[in-house]
Amino acid sequence: MAGHKTIEEIEEEIVEEFSLFDSWDEKYEYIIDLGKKLPDLEDRYKLDENKVKGCQSTVWLTAEYRDGLVYFKADSNSVIVKGLISMLIRALSGHEPDEILGARLGFLERIGMMTHLAQTRSNGLLAMVRQMKNFSLAYKIKKHEYGRDEGKSN
Amino acid sequence: MIKEAPIRENYEIDRIRGEFPILRREVKGKPLIYFDNAATTQKPQQVIDALTGYYTGYNANIHRGIHTLAEEATAAFEHTRDAVQAFIGAASREEIIFTKGTTEGINLVAYTWGRQNIKAGDEIIISAMEHHSNIVPWQVLCEEKGAALKVIPINEKGELLFEEYLKLLGPRTKMVSVVHVSNALGTINPVREIIDAAHKAGAVTLIDGAQSAAHLDINVRDLDCDFFAFSAHKLYGPTGTGVLYGKKELLDSMPVFQGGGEMIKEVSFEKTTYNQLPYKYEAGTPNIADTIAFKAALDFIKQVGKEQIRKHEETLLAYATAQLQEIKGLRIIGEARKKTSLISFVIDKTHPQDLGILLDNRGIAVRTGHHCTQPLMDIFGIPGTTRASFAAYNTRAEIDELAAGLQKAIKLLS
Numbered sequence: 165m166a167g168h169k170t171i172e173e174i175e176e177e178i179v180e181e182f183s184l185f186d187s188w189d190e191k192y193e194y195i196i197d198l199g200k201k202l203p204d205l206e207d208r209y210k211l212d213e214n215k216v217k218g219c220q221s222t223v224w225l226t227a228e229y230r231d232g233l234v235y236f237k238a239d240s241n242s243v244i245v246k247g248l249i250s251m252l253i254r255a256l257s258g259h260e261p262d263e264i265l266g267a268r269l270g271f272l273e274r275i276g277m278m279t280h281l282a283q284t285r286s287n288g289l290l291a292m293v294r295q296m297k298n299f300s301l302a303y304k305i306k307k308h309e310y311g312r313d314e315g316k317s318n
Numbered sequence: 319m320i321k322e323a324p325i326r327e328n329y330e331i332d333r334i335r336g337e338f339p340i341l342r343r344e345v346k347g348k349p350l351i352y353f354d355n356a357a358t359t360q361k362p363q364q365v366i367d368a369l370t371g372y373y374t375g376y377n378a379n380i381h382r383g384i385h386t387l388a389e390e391a392t393a394a395f396e397h398t399r400d401a402v403q404a405f406i407g408a409a410s411r412e413e414i415i416f417t418k419g420t421t422e423g424i425n426l427v428a429y430t431w432g433r434q435n436i437k438a439g440d441e442i443i444i445s446a447m448e449h450h451s452n453i454v455p456w457q458v459l460c461e462e463k464g465a466a467l468k469v470i471p472i473n474e475k476g477e478l479l480f481e482e483y484l485k486l487l488g489p490r491t492k493m494v495s496v497v498h499v500s501n502a503l504g505t506i507n508p509v510r511e512i513i514d515a516a517h518k519a520g521a522v523t524l525i526d527g528a529q530s531a532a533h534l535d536i537n538v539r540d541l542d543c544d545f546f547a548f549s550a551h552k553l554y555g556p557t558g559t560g561v562l563y564g565k566k567e568l569l570d571s572m573p574v575f576q577g578g579g580e581m582i583k584e585v586s587f588e589k590t591t592y593n594q595l596p597y598k599y600e601a602g603t604p605n606i607a608d609t610i611a612f613k614a615a616l617d618f619i620k621q622v623g624k625e626q627i628r629k630h631e632e633t634l635l636a637y638a639t640a641q642l643q644e645i646k647g648l649r650i651i652g653e654a655r656k657k658t659s660l661i662s663f664v665i666d667k668t669h670p671q672d673l674g675i676l677l678d679n680r681g682i683a684v685r686t687g688h689h690c691t692q693p694l695m696d697i698f699g700i701p702g703t704t705r706a707s708f709a710a711y712n713t714r715a716e717i718d719e720l721a722a723g724l725q726k727a728i729k730l731l732s
C-alpha cells in the first residue's frame with residue numbers, strides 16, 4: 165500500500181532507485197522485472213473501452229474509487245510498457261483525486277525515460293498518465309455531485 | 319565503423335559505407351546499425367551535396383525565368399527526369415511525373431483515371447499484402463462510385479495465389495493495382511504475369527514499386543504496366559519526391575489532378591487549356607531541391623551497380639535468414655521463394671515493441687508494428703512484426719549484432 169507517502173515522496177524513491185543503475189541495460193532489466201511482477205489484469209477488464217489510445221502495444225487501464233482514494237489496475241502485452249505502468253501505479257494509486265490531478269510526475273524525466281524512449285512511445289506513456297488523470301477527475305466530479313460519502317459504500 | 323572483408327569480390331563495402339556520413343554516428347553509445355531501410359534508406363554524401371549545392375549555387379524557381387539561375391535549376395530538375403526515364407526504361411520523358419512519393423502517385427491515378435473510368439458495379443483488384451496507400455485511395459473511389467474492391471488472397475508463406483487472382487478477373491475488372499514487393503513480407507510478386515492477365519481481361523494496371531525500385535531491375539516497358547509509382551527516399555534519395563510513371567496515351571486522356579500554375583497553357587475566366595505532359599500533372603512549384611538531388615541517388619546506384627547491390631543484399635538476406643532461424647521461438651513471417659532483402663519475424667511470448675526498444679538500446683534500428691499493412695497482419699493473426707531490412711551498406715557483422723541483440727532481449731524478456 166502506498167500508505168501515507170505522498171506522490172512526490174514516492175517519485176523521489178523511484179529516482180533514488182534508478183540512480184543506482186549505471187547503464188540502460190540495467191534500467192531495462194529492472195523495468196522488465198517490474199512488468200513481470202505486476203499482476204495480470206483479469207480478462208473481464210480487458211475491454212475495448214479500457215484500452216488506452218496512443219500506444220503501439222495494447223494497454224488496458226481501469227480504476228476504482230474506495231474511501232476517497234483512487235486505485236488503478238492495468239496491463240499490457242508489452243512487458244516494458246507494463247513495467248512503466250507499474251511505476252505509474254506505484255506513484256499514483258491509492259491517492260486522492262486532487263493529488264493525482266496535481267501530480268507533475270517529474271520522475272519520468274529524471275530517470276531519463278522521456279528522452280530515452282522514442283517519441284511515439286513516450287506519447288503512449290503520456291496517454292497513460294492522461295487516462296489516469298481522467299479517471300481521477302471523473303471521481304472528483306462524482307464526489308462533488310453525490311456528496312462525500314458516495315465512494316464509501318464499499 | 320564496422321570493418322569486414324568484402325562479402326563478394328568487387329564489392330567495396332568499406333568504401334560504400336564511407337559514403338554515408340550518418341553511419342559514423344552512434345546511437346545510445348553504440349555504432350548505429352541501420353536496418354530500417356524499407357521505411358527509408360540513408361543518403362550518400364553526393365545526395366546531401368546535391369541538396370546544398372542547389373541551395374548554395376542556383377536556387378531558383380523553374381520553367382518560368384529566363385535568368386541564369388532559373389535556367390540552371392530547370393536544367394538540373396529536368397536532368398532528373400531523364401535519369402528516371404533511363405532508370406525505369408520508360409519510352410519517353412513525358413511519361414515521368416514527379417510527385418511527393420508513392421502515395422501521391424497512387425492517389426493521382428485513383429482521382430483522375432479512377433474518377434473518369436470507374437462506374438457503379440465495376441471492380442478493382444488489389445492484393446492481401448498491400449500497403450495502406452494502395453488500399454485507401456481505391457476504397458475511397460469505390461465508395462464514391464459504387465464499385466467493388468476485390469482482394470487477391472495469399473498462402474501461409476506470403477505468396478499471392480495466382481489461380482485465385484485469375485478467378486477474380488472478369489469483364490467488370492477495370493483496374494488491377496498490386497504491390498511489386500511487399501514491405502511487410504519481402505515477397506516479390508510476379509507482376510509481369512499479373513499485368514498480362516489483367517490486360518487480357520481488359521483492365522488497366524498499376525504497380526506499387528515503393529519497395530522494388532531500390533532492389534530490382536525495373537523496366538516498365540518489359541513489365542508493360544500502365545502505371546508505376548515509387549518514392550525517391552527508399553532508394554538513397556531525399557524525402558518528399560517520387561515518381562508516377564504512366565503510359566503516354568493514358569496520361570494524355572486523363573483529366574487533370576490539381577489545378578494551378580505550371581500545369582496550364584492558357585488561362586482565362588471562361589476557359590483554361592492545359593499544359594502538355596508531364597507538366598499537366600505538376601501543378602505549382604514542385605519540390606525542386608529534392609528532385610534535383612534525387613538524380614544524385616540514381617547516380618549512386620549506377621556507380622555501385624544495381625546488380626552488385628542486389629547480389630550483396632541477397633547474400634545478406636541468406637545470411638540473416640540462417641542466423642535468425644537459429645533463434646529459438648523465432649518465426650519468420652513471409653517465406654516466399656522470391657524475396658527482397660527484408661525479414662519480418664515474431665518471437666514467442668515477446669512483443670515486437672519490446673524487442674524494438676531493447677535493440678534500439680544497442681544502436682540497432684529496426685521497425686516494429688503493422689508496417690501500414692493491418693489487413694495483412696490480420697491474415698497472419700498477429701498485431702505486428704519486427705522487421706529488419708537491408709541495403710547496400712549493411713554488413714554481415716551487423717547481422718551478427720542483430721542476432722546477438724535478439725538473444726539478449728529474449729533472455730531479458732522471458
Ligand SMILES: Cc1ncc(COP(=O)(O)O)c(C=O)c1O
Nearest residue numbers: 419420421449451501526528549
Ligand atoms: C509497399 C509500399 N507502398 C507505398 C508506400 C508509401 O510510400 P510513401 O510513404 O513514400 O508515399 C510504402 C512506404 O512505406 C510502401 O512500402
